[in-house]
Amino acid sequence: MICARCDRHLKDDEAEPINMAAATGAGTTIYLCKGYCKSAPRQTTPHSIRH
Ligand SMILES: [Zn+2]
Numbered sequence: 001m002i003c004a005r006c007d008r009h010l011k012d013d014e015a016e017p018i019n020m021a022a023a024t025g026a027g028t029t030i031y032l033c034k035g036y037c038k039s040a041p042r043q044t045t046p047h048s049i050r051h
Contacts, residue, residue: 004030007040 001010004018015031022028 001031003033003037005032005039006037008033008037 001015002008003010003015010031010033014034016034018030018032020028020030
Protein backbone atom coordinates (compact mmCIF):
# COMPACT_ATOMS: atom_id res chain seq x y z
CA MET A 1 0.00 0.00 0.00
CA ILE A 2 1.05 3.55 -0.55
CA CYS A 3 0.63 6.60 1.65
CA ALA A 4 -1.97 8.86 0.09
CA ARG A 5 -0.11 11.91 1.33
CA CYS A 6 3.55 11.33 0.60
CA ASP A 7 3.33 8.43 -1.87
CA ARG A 8 5.74 6.37 0.19
CA HIS A 9 5.38 2.62 0.18
CA LEU A 10 4.18 1.41 3.54
CA LYS A 11 4.35 -1.86 5.35
CA ASP A 12 1.34 -3.09 7.31
CA ASP A 13 2.69 -1.80 10.61
CA GLU A 14 3.53 1.59 9.14
CA ALA A 15 0.18 2.34 7.59
CA GLU A 16 -2.76 4.05 9.18
CA PRO A 17 -6.00 3.15 7.36
CA ILE A 18 -8.34 6.09 6.91
CA ASN A 19 -11.91 5.38 5.89
CA MET A 20 -13.12 8.05 3.54
CA ALA A 21 -16.89 7.94 3.66
CA ALA A 22 -18.30 8.78 0.27
CA ALA A 23 -21.70 10.26 -0.41
CA THR A 24 -22.51 7.32 -2.63
CA GLY A 25 -22.17 4.99 0.30
CA ALA A 26 -19.18 3.25 -1.17
CA GLY A 27 -16.47 4.19 1.25
CA THR A 28 -12.87 4.25 0.22
CA THR A 29 -10.02 3.33 2.48
CA ILE A 30 -6.81 5.20 2.02
CA TYR A 31 -3.58 4.77 3.92
CA LEU A 32 -1.36 7.31 5.52
CA CYS A 33 1.90 7.04 7.40
CA LYS A 34 1.46 6.72 11.12
CA GLY A 35 2.33 10.09 12.50
CA TYR A 36 3.33 13.05 10.46
CA CYS A 37 4.59 12.98 6.92
CA LYS A 38 4.96 15.60 4.30
CA SER A 39 3.04 15.73 1.09
CA ALA A 40 4.99 14.50 -1.86
CA PRO A 41 6.12 17.28 -4.15
CA ARG A 42 3.96 17.20 -7.20
CA GLN A 43 5.22 17.98 -10.63
CA THR A 44 2.44 20.37 -11.34
CA THR A 45 2.87 23.87 -12.55
CA PRO A 46 1.19 26.79 -10.80
CA HIS A 47 -0.70 27.31 -14.02
CA SER A 48 -2.71 24.17 -13.33
CA ILE A 49 -4.22 25.72 -10.23
CA ARG A 50 -7.36 27.57 -11.14
CA HIS A 51 -9.36 29.92 -9.03
ZN1 LIG B 1 3.14 9.44 4.29
